[in-house]
Amino acid sequence: MKQQIEKLLADAVASLPDVADHPELQSLRPELERARDAKHGDYASNIAMQLARPLRRKPRDIANDIIDQLGSSELLAGVEIAGPGFINFRLADTAYNSELRAILQAGKTYGHGGSGAGHRLIVEFVSANPTGPLHVGHGRHAAYGASVANLLSAAGYDVHREYYVNDAGRQMDILAVSLWLRMYELNDTPLDFPVGGYQGDYVREIASQALADGARDLLPDGGNLLDDLPPDNPAGADVYLDALIARARERLGDEGFDRLLRIAADAILADIKDDLAEFGVVFDEWFSERSLMDSGAIDRALDRVQTNGHTYSKDGAIWFRATEFGDEKDRVVIRENGRTTYFASDIAYHLQKRERGFGTLVDILGADHHGYVARVRAGLQAVGESPDCLEVDLVQFVVLYRGKDKVQMSTRSGEFETLRKLRDEVGDDAARLFFVSRSNDQHLDFDLELAKSRSNENPVYYIQYAHARICSVLRELEERGLQWAQERGSNNLDRLSETHEVELRQILCRYPEILALAARQRAPQHVVHYLRELAQALHTYYNAHRFIVDDDELRDARLLLVLATRQVLRNGLDMIGVSAPASM
RNA sequence: GCCCCGGUAGCUCAGCUGGAUAGAGCGUCCGCCUCCUAAGCGGAAGGUCCCAGGUUCGAAUCCUGGUCGGGGCACCA
Known part of the structure; x- marks a missing residue:
């Protein structure tokens, strides 16, 4: 319109x-x-x-x-x-009325646009390290990323949803030795657990499962296992961990260590997948960092950077001249010890996304990654890609409160609130809506006690209730032995002259504009605010007028309006991954 | 020190490419169920849009400088 x-x-x-x-x-x-x-x-x-x-x-x-x-x-x-x-x-009224008919005709696709037609786009989000269960912050990323992907898809883009699995690198090594020591512990040969290790109970659970699955051969005689290691204290935790990892590799061989690592990573990743699936967040692809190494993609990318003359050696390491492309300092890509850095993986990964044919690369990252944006852009340029193809949307932190107390979060120490726990407490629908009701660049204060105690007053129920009410009206219609005659309703839309009807109709017809705006700005909160407004208009209308009236023509016209409302409520809730219950 | 994000009602936050009288939820106060679900509706109170300049016919919105709060500045990921 x-x-x-x-x-x-x-x-x-x-x-x-x-x-x-x-x-x-x-x-x-x-x-x-x-x-x-x-x-x-x-x-x-x-x-x-x-x-x-x-x-x-x-x-x-x-x-x-x-x-x-x-x-x-x-x-x-x-x-x-x-x-x-x-x-x-x-x-003109006629313009509005034909739009109402269009809502029912288009159904699920009402509101979709074509601004992104023909454009392939990849949205990478969550991408949490598989070193522990997802926490509340990841929940925000998941809810936001999934909603943005839905919006872009509705705008006509060909959207690929991807989770980058950091299944390589030091954090994974630390996870592997953490598992190893827990397995010894459960095997009645307890050893001191490193202060920098992953202390969460989930590691014990994986250890127990691993032992049950017959991984005992990964536990060579533990008597002198930790002999001659440097002292383990908070100040020297990293040195100690490196030595411990080296010891594990020495005892198990690379192959054994690798098995250990995979047991841990696979178990955690499986848990993450379940968690997200239950949360209604699905991915087209889980892309492994390791696969970049195994396929030689990292070496190829680095070769390209080197060939283009953007690297130099210093202090035994290979550096990328990122400052040439506006980054604030140069970055190491190959360490003194010969291993490539995480950043090297990232150059390869983003290059690889381009090679897979994506025109726009959308990365949804935590606010703590902002310093890394310039770096990746620089990397893309060094391999001959345009820096403009990369879009980074930063999501600010979730700060958890229990009442007035801030809840500290740290994955390694095991003290954190998991997404799963949050979902259990407040429900998937409320959590999804809550996470996207604020702008991504706004900090989010999440008071767990408040969310729990007020779960019935959460705005999500207000919107869902509007949907359930409409369903209820239809049930009532059927109980009275009546049927909605779409044709008759459609022919009598000019009967809808009440103020409440005109207002509701106007709000409904705005939906496509809201979707387009939300997609363009990557701002799902517009959908949330819109839905609240739409629900309010419906509730107001419901209280002011009866839909099931004796006058056939008026009744069918009103029902058409209300059914169009139900359709738009459904479509909008679907965008943000919230269910539309038929009764409450 | 440099970089990113934010500061709007008592609290939590919306406010689209600058636009006409700045909005919502929660909380507070007053009303509404013989009637399709009261998880609802109607009404009231509540504002120095952090501060100071600038641009403009017009600024909560854009620019500059402050200030307060959060985050980031690794051969970690």
């Missing part, structure tokens, strides 16, 4: 004689915005005021000329000039 009016306006502006004389104005695309106040009609444009300066004319005079050029359209019930030079457009 909006697009049609925009087209009319654009044509009218282009046909103004003095605009034709200004070549620089040819590319100007007049834009419409929703009028905030119903007095101002449905849409307003400020184009006349924008033209006033270049044309050296009064805004209201220009507006007048534009309106003359507009001619008449059956979409419009009125066009007028207001205030300093706004042009206000009032849509």
Whole structure:
């Protein structure tokens, strides 16, 4: 609807004689915005005021000329000039009514647009290290990323959802030795557990399962296992861990150590997958960092950086000249010990995404990764890709509170709140909605006690209740032995003249604009706020009028309006992964 | 020190490419169920949009400088 009016306006502006004389104005695309106040009609444009300066004319005079050029359209019930030079457009009832019919006709796809058609896009999100269960912060990433992916998909993009699995590197080694020592412990040969190890109980559970699965051969005689290692204390934890990892590799061989590592990683990853699936977050691909090493992708990427002349050696390491591309310092890609860095994997990974044919690479990352954005952009340029293909959306932290107390979170110490626990406490629907109801670059204070104690007052129920109410009306209709006659409703939409009906209809027809906006801005919170508004309009209508009335024509028209509302509620809730129950 | 994000009602937050009288939820106060679900509706109270400049016909929104809060500046991932 909006697009049609925009087209009319654009044509009218282009046909103004003095605009034709200004070549620089040819590319100007007049834009419409929703009028905030119903007095101002449905849409307003400020184009006349924008033209006033270049044309050296009064805004209201220009507006007048534009309106003359507009001619008449059956979409419009009125066009007028207001205030300093706004042009206000009032849509015709017939335009609104055909949009109502379009809602039911389009069903699940109502509101979808085509702005992203033909464009392949990859959204990478969550990508938590498989070193422990997901915590609350990951839940926010999951909810946000999944919603953004849905929105982009609805905007017509060909969207690929991906989780990057960091199954290589030092953190995994630490996890492996943590598991190893827990297995000794459960095998009645307890050894001192490193202060820097992963202390969570889940490691014990994996150890127990591993032993049950017959992994006892990974436990050579433990008597002198920890002899001659450096002292383990908080200050020297890293040195100690390195020595411990080296000892494990020495005793088990690379193959044995690798098995140990895989047992841990596979178990944790399986748990993460279950957790996310239950949360309604699904991925097209779980992409392994290790596979980049095994396939030689990292070496190839580094070769390319080197060939392009962007590396040098210093202190026994190979450095990437990131400063050439605007990063604040150069970065190591191959360590003194010969191993590639995580950053090297990242260059290869992003290059590889491009090679898989994605036009835009969307990374959804924690706010603590902001320093890393310039680095990856630099890396992309060094391998000959445009830095503009990468879009990074940072998600600010979730700060957990229990009442007034901040809950400290650290995966290694095992003191943290898991996503699973949160889901159990507040429910999947409430958690999904809560996580996306705030802008991603806003810190999120999450009070667990509040969320728990008020679970019945959560806004999610308000929206879901509107949906359930409509379903309930239909059940009532059936109980009374009546049927909704779509045709009759459709032919009598002009009977919907109550203020509440006009308002509800207007809100419904705004849905496509909201979706487009939310997709463009990667801002699912717009959908949440919209749904609340829509639910409110429905509740108000419900309280003011009865839908099941004796007058067949009016009843069927009202039911059409209400069914369209149900459809849009469903579609919107679906975007953010929240269910639409038929009864509550 | 440098970089990123934020500061809007008592609390938690929306506010789209600058636009007409700044919004919602919670909390507080007053009303509404012989009627399709009261997890609902109607009404009231509540504001120095952090501060100071600037740009503009017009600034919560853009720019500059402060200030307060969170985060980041590894041969960790």
